[in-house]
Amino acid sequence: MATNPDRGGHAGREFFATRTVAEALAGFQPQRRTPVQTIPLREALQRIPAVPVAASHALPGFARSTVDGYAVRAADTYGVSEVLPGYLEVTGAVRMGAAPDTAVGADTAVGPGSAVSIPTGGVLPAGADAVIMVEYTQEAMPGTIEVVRPVAPGDGVVRADEDAIPGAELVPAGRPLRAQDLGMLAAAGVTGVAVHARPLVTIFSTGDEVVPPGTAQLRPGQVRDATAVALAALISEAGGEPAQGGIIPDDAAALGAALDAALGVSDVIVISAGSSVGARDETAAAVGRLGPPGIWCHGLAIRPGKPTLLAECAGVPIIGLPGNPRSALVVFRLIGMPLVRRVGGCARPPAEPVVRARLERDLASASGRLDVVQVRLRDGLAAPVFGLSALLSVLTAADGYVIIPQDATGLDAGTEVDVTLYR
Amino acid sequence: MATNPDRGGHAGREFFATRTVAEALAGFQPQRRTPVQTIPLREALQRIPAVPVAASHALPGFARSTVDGYAVRAADTYGVSEVLPGYLEVTGAVRMGAAPDTAVGADTAVGPGSAVSIPTGGVLPAGADAVIMVEYTQEAMPGTIEVVRPVAPGDGVVRADEDAIPGAELVPAGRPLRAQDLGMLAAAGVTGVAVHARPLVTIFSTGDEVVPPGTAQLRPGQVRDATAVALAALISEAGGEPAQGGIIPDDAAALGAALDAALGVSDVIVISAGSSVGARDETAAAVGRLGPPGIWCHGLAIRPGKPTLLAECAGVPIIGLPGNPRSALVVFRLIGMPLVRRVGGCARPPAEPVVRARLERDLASASGRLDVVQVRLRDGLAAPVFGLSALLSVLTAADGYVIIPQDATGLDAGTEVDVTLYR
Numbered sequence: 001m002a003t004n005p006d007r008g009g010h011a012g013r014e015f016f017a018t019r020t021v022a023e024a025l026a027g028f029q030p031q032r033r034t035p036v037q038t039i040p041l042r043e044a045l046q047r048i049p050a051v052p053v054a055a056s057h058a059l060p061g062f063a064r065s066t067v068d069g070y071a072v073r074a075a076d077t078y079g080v081s082e083v084l085p086g087y088l089e090v091t092g093a094v095r096m097g098a099a100p101d102t103a104v105g106a107d108t109a110v111g112p113g114s115a116v117s118i119p120t121g122g123v124l125p126a127g128a129d130a131v132i133m134v135e136y137t138q139e140a141m142p143g144t145i146e147v148v149r150p151v152a153p154g155d156g157v158v159r160a161d162e163d164a165i166p167g168a169e170l171v172p173a174g175r176p177l178r179a180q181d182l183g184m185l186a187a188a189g190v191t192g193v194a195v196h197a198r199p200l201v202t203i204f205s206t207g208d209e210v211v212p213p214g215t216a217q218l219r220p221g222q223v224r225d226a227t228a229v230a231l232a233a234l235i236s237e238a239g240g241e242p243a244q245g246g247i248i249p250d251d252a253a254a255l256g257a258a259l260d261a262a263l264g265v266s267d268v269i270v271i272s273a274g275s276s277v278g279a280r281d282e283t284a285a286a287v288g289r290l291g292p293p294g295i296w297c298h299g300l301a302i303r304p305g306k307p308t309l310l311a312e313c314a315g316v317p318i319i320g321l322p323g324n325p326r327s328a329l330v331v332f333r334l335i336g337m338p339l340v341r342r343v344g345g346c347a348r349p350p351a352e353p354v355v356r357a358r359l360e361r362d363l364a365s366a367s368g369r370l371d372v373v374q375v376r377l378r379d380g381l382a383a384p385v386f387g388l389s390a391l392l393s394v395l396t397a398a399d400g401y402v403i404i405p406q407d408a409t410g411l412d413a414g415t416e417v418d419v420t421l422y423r
Numbered sequence: 424m425a426t427n428p429d430r431g432g433h434a435g436r437e438f439f440a441t442r443t444v445a446e447a448l449a450g451f452q453p454q455r456r457t458p459v460q461t462i463p464l465r466e467a468l469q470r471i472p473a474v475p476v477a478a479s480h481a482l483p484g485f486a487r488s489t490v491d492g493y494a495v496r497a498a499d500t501y502g503v504s505e506v507l508p509g510y511l512e513v514t515g516a517v518r519m520g521a522a523p524d525t526a527v528g529a530d531t532a533v534g535p536g537s538a539v540s541i542p543t544g545g546v547l548p549a550g551a552d553a554v555i556m557v558e559y560t561q562e563a564m565p566g567t568i569e570v571v572r573p574v575a576p577g578d579g580v581v582r583a584d585e586d587a588i589p590g591a592e593l594v595p596a597g598r599p600l601r602a603q604d605l606g607m608l609a610a611a612g613v614t615g616v617a618v619h620a621r622p623l624v625t626i627f628s629t630g631d632e633v634v635p636p637g638t639a640q641l642r643p644g645q646v647r648d649a650t651a652v653a654l655a656a657l658i659s660e661a662g663g664e665p666a667q668g669g670i671i672p673d674d675a676a677a678l679g680a681a682l683d684a685a686l687g688v689s690d691v692i693v694i695s696a697g698s699s700v701g702a703r704d705e706t707a708a709a710v711g712r713l714g715p716p717g718i719w720c721h722g723l724a725i726r727p728g729k730p731t732l733l734a735e736c737a738g739v740p741i742i743g744l745p746g747n748p749r750s751a752l753v754v755f756r757l758i759g760m761p762l763v764r765r766v767g768g769c770a771r772p773p774a775e776p777v778v779r780a781r782l783e784r785d786l787a788s789a790s791g792r793l794d795v796v797q798v799r800l801r802d803g804l805a806a807p808v809f810g811l812s813a814l815l816s817v818l819t820a821a822d823g824y825v826i827i828p829q830d831a832t833g834l835d836a837g838t839e840v841d842v843t844l845y846r
Contacts, residue, residue, distance in 0.1 A: 096632040100643075163816045221546040
């Protein structure tokens with residue numbers, strides 16, 4: 001019975017073990033990494049440095065005042081107070097962005113009993129070892145200030161190498177660059193960064209029923225491709241460059257040819273498989289023919305998302321996702337995004353927004369399987385959004401998700417759980 | 424004494440109250456919003472819909488099978504069991520992506536005592552009200568199946584409007600679009616979305632000591648502009664479009680002219696002011712001359728970041744940031760990013776990654792001021808990164824930050840705190 005969606009196709013899949021999510025994350029570790037390219041600093045937010053970047057010189061590079069005030073010898077202020085002020089002769093002024101020797105005034109080196117006016121950020125003049133805030137001084141007479149608080153050496157001053165000593169690691173390899181990292185690199189005069197190229201991730205949709213989102217009028221039985229555009233978004237979030245491979249009909253030769261062509265240009269291939277067992281088996285067969293090492297697992301102990309295939313062929317990791325858009329997106333978040341990050345050189349994945357909340361009701365789960373439950377948050381309660389795994393509205397209605405661990409048989413209402421928030 | 428960085432410039436600032444961060448977030452609410460533009464769905468990740476998008480038709484649009492099996496009349500299966508199986512005549516087969524009337528087989532309408540083979544996702548044929556999984560059937564003889572489990576009406580079926588009824592809100596206005604939202608819109612045939620334009624945020628750096636990051640050799644007293652590139656990154660993260668206005672010398676006329684020109688083309692203006700009191704006063708004076716309603720506050724009760732100026736001139740919100748890069752970035756995260764989001768139409772800011780951790784040591788704080796303390800996380804402990812506010816390395820060494828609330832006078836070692844993580 002060729003038209004019976006029966007066990008005929010099952011036999012091939014039995015060769016491959018079902019794996020747990022933990023096994024997949026730890027064991028499916030393709031070695032592929034994208035090449036290194038140098039990009040301008042201003043485009044480097046969230047990009048992954050391929051090597052640490054070190055300071056070529058000390059920062060800020062000169063001893064700087066941290067306050068508006070007077071550069072002094074700290075010893076000249078010892079013992080002064082409101083009752084017994086000290087007096088210093090103002091012998092010059094430091095201007096911003098200029099060396100003290102260009103300052104207004106005859107002598108900018110600070111000698112005993114003298115002071116030089118200095119703005120925040122100004123270069124500490126020779127001879128001075130501290131800056132006293134203008135608030136603790138007043139003009140006693142033209143050219144002389146009265147000082148009412150003592151300062152210690154180093155007060156009001158940033159040392160020349162206090163922000164970075166020469167050779168200091170400014171940013172590590174493998175961690176996405178944050179705003180402040182770009183600032184630090186700019187301060188150090190680094191205007192280009194050697195980063196990993198964004199992994200090129202080719203997305204294929206399969207299924208005779210799947211038509212492009214732009215299809216205005218659906219024929220009976222047709223559905224628009226919801227998964228490809230959503231996967232592209234998740235790939236971008238993971239630092240990858242999505243490429244749409246298009247919709248492939250349920251035809252082993254067509255899929256095989258498309259995958260073959262994609263192997264040469266992709267860092268990762270993602271296939272959102274047809275929803276029927278027959279379509280999934282065709283995907284597995286096509287992937288299996290691509291070459292060694294081949295299929296790593298076919299079946300993940302996760303709900304939703306069991307019919308997931310992981311493979312590596314000709315050095316390219318391949319993820320076969322379930323046909324249901326909701327299942328596909330759940331699995332891609334848990335398995336695909338970490339993979340794309342790794343291929344892109346990311347060793348420290350970014351922090352996920354997680355909040356603690358109490359479950360609004362009991363959640364059942366089968367032991368031996370990780371359950372991903374979509375939830376809405378209201379008043380500190382996590383309310384599960386129920387619905388068939390075929391429904392995308394379950395995901396769009398959710399604020400985040402709760403993972404029921406593999407060894408749990410469910411969670412009771414009132415249990416405190418971690419909710420990973422969508423953003 | 425013209426060269427004395429003294430109180431001469433202070434007088435003007437005393438007219439403006441220092442505000443708390445809470446007052447600024449609640450009270451500084453410029454009404455500016457960016458115009459609406461329609462963009463392709465594939466470019467809409469994290470963009471802000473200006474209006475809700477509704478479904479023009481039901482989704483999936485037809486009753487679909489959720490399993491591989493046989494479309495049946497549920498009543499035909501009542502009472503069957505392993506011991507007492509029922510028998511149904513297979514009268515046809517549904518093919519993917521096609522209406523049942525194009526199916527193989529003479530008759531695809533399911534009559535009493537008959538069944539039609541159907542793959543997951545196939546169109547439920549007329550007459551059937553349930554799908555029985557293939558696992559609970561077996562071929563008794565060619566053309567006849569044995570059924571060993573009963574099904575209820577609706578089993579194995581997604582209703583035609585179960586993912587969305589016609590007119591259902593697919594995505595709300597004002598919330599950044601997530602991957603699953605794009606998927607849902609694609610499923611509904613929506614290929615363009617009306618979103619708020621990204622706010623154009625012009626960044627000015629001021630200070631005679633500030634030179635471009637590309638300056639290879641610094642002269643004494645010069646520092647490279649670290650703030651502008653980091654601010655641009657935070658503006659992008661907040662959904663804005665950064666525009667570099669360049670470095671303006673400490674000259675009131677030059678700054679005034681630059682601000683005037685930027686007013687006409689910017690949705691928000693950010694000035695990283697010079698670090699000295701004189702430079703800050705010049706910025707305030709230049710902003711004050713731009714027009715009503717003018718300066719809203721000059722001075723925020725926050726450390727670091729006190730010398731912050733908030734203003735609105737000619738309908739454009741203006742943020743004057745402290746000269747220290749670290750202070751500038753702290754303030755821009757707390758005050759600037761929410762402002763950019765609001766101007767860009769975002770009513771629901773994205774979730775921040777926050778973890779609970781115990782303070783490794785006591786933290787002192789003055790009451791009446793909000794303190795932002797940079798921390799490293801290790802073994803569940805939040806270890807403060809200390810250092811002058813002039814040091815950017817304090818920010819690059821941090822994993823996140825802790826806020827000491829305004830009314831607290833410090834936090835004891837061991838206190839559980841929320842750490843907002845950088846990503």
